Amino acid sequence: MKPIKYYLFPLILVCVIISGFCIRNKSDQLSITADNGGLTLPDGFSALIVADKLGSGRHIVVNGNGDIYLALHSLHKGSGIVALRDVDGDGRADSIRYFGKTISTGIDISGGYLYYSNFDEVLRVPLSGKELVPAGEPVVIATGFEAQNQHQDKTFALDGSGNLYVNVGAPSNACQEVDRTPGSKGIDPCPQLDRHAGIWKFAGDKPNQGQMTEGHHYASGIRNSIALAWNNTNNKLYVVQHGRDQLGQFYPNLYTDQESAELPAEEFFIVEDGDFFGWPYCYYDQFKKQKILAPEYGGDAKATGRCDKAKSPIMAFPGHLAPNDLMFYTGNMFPDRYRNGAFIAFHGSWNRSPMEQKGYFVAFVPFENGLPSGEMETFADGFAGVKVIKSPNDAKYRPMGLAQGPDGSIYVSDSEEGRIWRIIYKKK
Amino acid sequence: MKRKVIIIFVAPLLLIAGYSFRFNSDSVLIQENPLSGSQLYIKYCQTCHQADGGGVRGMFPPLAGNSKITGSADELVRIVLFGMQGSIIVNERDYNQVMPPQGYLSDKQIAGILSHVRNNWGNKAPDIKPEEVAKIRKLGKPKE
Numbered sequence: 001m002k003p004i005k006y007y008l009f010p011l012i013l014v015c016v017i018i019s020g021f022c023i024r025n026k027s028d029q030l031s032i033t034a035d036n037g038g039l040t041l042p043d044g045f046s047a048l049i050v051a052d053k054l055g056s057g058r059h060i061v062v063n064g065n066g067d068i069y070l071a072l073h074s075l076h077k078g079s080g081i082v083a084l085r086d087v088d089g090d091g092r093a094d095s096i097r098y099f100g101k102t103i104s105t106g107i108d109i110s111g112g113y114l115y116y117s118n119f120d121e122v123l124r125v126p127l128s129g130k131e132l133v134p135a136g137e138p139v140v141i142a143t144g145f146e147a148q149n150q151h152q153d154k155t156f157a158l159d160g161s162g163n164l165y166v167n168v169g170a171p172s173n174a175c176q177e178v179d180r181t182p183g184s185k186g187i188d189p190c191p192q193l194d195r196h197a198g199i200w201k202f203a204g205d206k207p208n209q210g211q212m213t214e215g216h217h218y219a220s221g222i223r224n225s226i227a228l229a230w231n232n233t234n235n236k237l238y239v240v241q242h243g244r245d246q247l248g249q250f251y252p253n254l255y256t257d258q259e260s261a262e263l264p265a266e267e268f269f270i271v272e273d274g275d276f277f278g279w280p281y282c283y284y285d286q287f288k289k290q291k292i293l294a295p296e297y298g299g300d301a302k303a304t305g306r307c308d309k310a311k312s313p314i315m316a317f318p319g320h321l322a323p324n325d326l327m328f329y330t331g332n333m334f335p336d337r338y339r340n341g342a343f344i345a346f347h348g349s350w351n352r353s354p355m356e357q358k359g360y361f362v363a364f365v366p367f368e369n370g371l372p373s374g375e376m377e378t379f380a381d382g383f384a385g386v387k388v389i390k391s392p393n394d395a396k397y398r399p400m401g402l403a404q405g406p407d408g409s410i411y412v413s414d415s416e417e418g419r420i421w422r423i424i425y426k427k428k
Numbered sequence: 429m430k431r432k433v434i435i436i437f438v439a440p441l442l443l444i445a446g447y448s449f450r451f452n453s454d455s456v457l458i459q460e461n462p463l464s465g466s467q468l469y470i471k472y473c474q475t476c477h478q479a480d481g482g483g484v485r486g487m488f489p490p491l492a493g494n495s496k497i498t499g500s501a502d503e504l505v506r507i508v509l510f511g512m513q514g515s516i517i518v519n520e521r522d523y524n525q526v527m528p529p530q531g532y533l534s535d536k537q538i539a540g541i542l543s544h545v546r547n548n549w550g551n552k553a554p555d556i557k558p559e560e561v562a563k564i565r566k567l568g569k570p571k572e
Contacts, residue, residue, distance in 0.1 A: 056486065073486060074522045149513045149526045180528040249475050350484045351475050391478040393485055416485065 030091040030424065037421050038397070040382040044335075047380075047423045050411065051093040054082050054418030058105040059155065059325060060401035060411055061114075065129055068093065070401070070413055070420065071104035071116055080104045081116060083132045084420070091422055099133045105153035105226070107401075110160060110204065117154040120145055122166055122202070142166055142202045144210035146195050151224040157237060159230045164204040165237055165271075168211070169224030170197035174244050174296045175280035182250045186296030190280050193220055197279050199228075199237070199271055221277040221310060222269070227326035233340050234370040237271040240323035240344055241313075244283055245351045247295070254301040261352035264292075265316035266323050268342075270370070278310030286316040315372045320349035321359035325401045328367070331408025334425045341367045343379065343410065345399040350392045357389040362399050362412060380412060380423060465544030468537055472530065473545075481549040487525055489518040492549035501542075501556050505564040508538055535561040 036047040050068065055076030061069050068084040076082065081100035084093035106117035113124040114134055125138040141164060145154060151169025158164055172179040175190035190197075195212065198220040202209045209215055218237075225239035248260020255263065264283035269275075278284075282291040282305070291307035293299030317323065324347040329338050341364055348359035362380040366373045384395035392398070401413035410423045463471065470479075477483050481492035491497050496518070497504060511529035515522060530538065535558040543555035 149524060152524075178528065179526060181530075181532065183532070246475060249471075350478075350487065353474050353479060354470070391480055391482055391484070392487075393478070393480075393482045 029089055030422075032091075032424070037419070038382050038385060039380050039421060039423070041380055041423060044427070045423055045425050047421045048091045050086070050091060050420040050422050051084055051096060052417065052419050054084075054096070054420065056415050057400055057413035057418050057420070058153075058415065059107045060403045060413040060420065061107050061109050062403045062405045062411055063109055063127060063129070064406050066406055067132055068403070068411065068420065069107055069109070069114060069116075071107040072418075073103055073105060073415065075103055076418075080118070081107070085132050093420075095132055097133045100138075106155040108156065108158050110158040111162070115141070115156065115158060115164070115204075117142075117156055117166070119152040119154065120147070122154055122156055122164060124204075139207050141204065141207060142200070142209050142211065142215065144212060144215070146171075148196070151242075153226055155226045155228060157228040157230045158204060159235070159237070160232065162204045164202040165218060165228065165230075166200045166202065166211075166215075167222070167225045167228055167239070168196050168198060168200055169226075169242075170279060172280075173246065174294055176296050180246065180250075184296070186280055186294060188281075188297060192280075197224075198222055199225070199239070201273075218273055219271045219275040219277070221275075221279045221281075222271075223279040225269075227323045227344060228271075229326040229328055229342075231328050231340075231370060232330065233328075233367075236370065238326060238328075238342070239269050239271055240317075240326050241267045241269060241277070241279075242322060243267065243319060244279070244294070245320070247283075251295045251301075254295055257354055259301075260319075261355040261358075262286075262319050264319055265313070266319065266321050267313035268315040268317070268323075268365075268372075269311070269313055275311050276309065278307060281305070282307035282310045284313055284316055286318070289316075315365065315376070317344075317346075317363075317376060318358060320352050322347040322349060324399075327402040327404060327410075329404065329410070331404055331410075333408025334410075337366055338364065341365060342372075343402050344376075345402050345412065347398050347400055347415065348384070348389065348392060348395060353391075357392060357394075360384045360389060360395050360398055362402070380421075383414065462536065462540070465540035465542075466548075468533075468541045469544050472533065473541060481545065481551075483518075483523075485521065487523065489516065489521075489523045491545045492551060494518050494551075497545055498551050498553035501554070501560055502564055504542060504546075505538065505556065505561050506570065508533075508542065509561070509565055510569045531565070535559075535565065 032046045032048045037049040056073040058071040070082045077098045079098035080103040083097045085095040087094040102118040104116045108115045115124045122142040123138040125134040126136045148171035156166045176184040178184040199218040200215040201218040224242045228239040243264040248255040265286035285292045293303045293305035325345040327343045344363045346359035349357045363376045364379040383397040397414040400415040403411040412421045476488040483490035509531045511527045513526045515524040538561045539556045539558040546553040
């Protein structure tokens with residue numbers, strides 16, 4: 001028998017060739033469907049359905065090993081999170097496991113931990129990278145939030161430097177004496193700003209921090225920002241706000257049905273320590289390009305009143321589109337123009353009636369130096385499955401969460417049927 | 429002569445008065461000819477509960493095919509007058525939002541809206557009369 005050194009090299013060569021084929025086969029075998037899972041996408045992009053019927057999907061995150069975690073807004077099989085793993089490399093989830101005792105919306109991964117939130121707290125649990133379902137006990141990181149019956153999702157962003165930023169939505173539409181009631185005045189000053197309608201900052205690793213004790217009141221005057229993301233290019237927090245509802249319904253003398261459908265804008269903010277963005281006193285009119293005094297506070301659809309004190313948006317979107325997730329693209333798979341740009345999931349409107357509802361698509365906004373460098377464009381559409389949406393229930397799917405995979409794919413979750421799409425780009 | 433003059437002047441005055449009285453009662457009639465239940469629904473309810481009465485999944489419960497709508501009239505009137513909040517399940521789906529009190533609407537308006545929603549989109553239940561709304565309004569907001 002010859003010494004090992006004589007056939008070591010050929011052996012290694014064979015191994016390298018085989019493994020090379022395996023890797024190639026893996027990415028070539030993605031089971032893209034001809035109709036892209038019902039989505040319409042720009043040229044060169046295609047999509048596959050990762051999984052279906054998972055429950056009411058909310059935010060989504062993909063781990064470095066490709067495992068997917070999806071928060072659920074109502075318990076499914078008794079659990080509030082679903083974990084998915086693609087074992088055979090075709091892109092479709094083979095192993096689907098449910099865990100977590102409470103319903104969730106926010107979900108993210110940082111520093112080897114899975115962070116997730118419900119209405120009352122933000123928790124984290126270590127991820128080993130091997131087990132799909134985290135084996136450890138979750139630890140509460142942020143807590144002590146007041147119970148509320150609207151905008152209660154404690155969505156959050158992590159900055160990668162150990163800090164956690166939690167969205168605490170307003171417990172009302174416009175801080176009226178009687179919420180959502182015609183003729184009811186706005187409370188001045190609005191006491192809800194003390195504990196709501198802003199961003200609170202916490203240490204990402206310290207257990208049981210109370211909102212009003214260890215939590216730092218980072219920014220205020222944000223009605224509700226389900227969509228928030230940290231931008232690594234300039235180390236700043238960005239959020240997209242859900243603007244207030246029902247201008248025309250409560251003030252038919254000031255707003256036509258058409259104006260009420262378009263106003264106010266959904267505002268895109270850069271959020272820095274100490275910022276105030278205007279809710280409930282002001283809203284942004286994207287046609288006049290300025291903050292306008294809310295009618296509950298004496299506004300007449302034109303006066304700007306005290307609104308010069310509110311920080312302006314970096315971009316304004318049409319009213320009521322419901323921006324429910326924001327993600328900056330840092331991958332290499334998509335063409336260069338997408339790099340560091342913002343993807344926004346517009347869940348779609350409910351209160352543009354009697355006009356048709358709008359939204360229900362994923363938008364892309366190109367960025368340069370931390371600011372939008374072009375108009376918003378439709379990136380993924382067709383979720384609703386119908387041309388005209390009179391009522392949100394007409395939509396078969398509604399885009400809710402966005403995540404980037406380790407290869408630069410984008411994952412989109414749906415809130416209605418519990419579908420996940422994976423969107424890829426292939427050079428021609 | 430003097431009497432004749434009085435009649436000549438007074439008669440048209442009476443006629444005018446009579447006409448204007450008619451006009452007056454007409455305008456009262458116009459004011460009392462209120463929006464129908466379906467028009468009031470569009471104005472006050474449709475934004476959330478939608479034109480098809482289907483509500484919004486995950487936010488606002490449907491009125492169509494909802495047994496609370498076609499069930500107890502008193503309970504339904506109470507919800508509209510005094511609002512409701514907290515988690516409810518309708519047709520196996522969760523809803524957890526705020527229904528603001530609509531007590532600023534008149535008994536007649538609420539009766540019109542509720543009769544409309546109880547007899548549309550496949551719902552079928554007896555109309556609700558303004559007196560029934562008045563009765564619940566008088567009882568006041570139930571203690572929590």
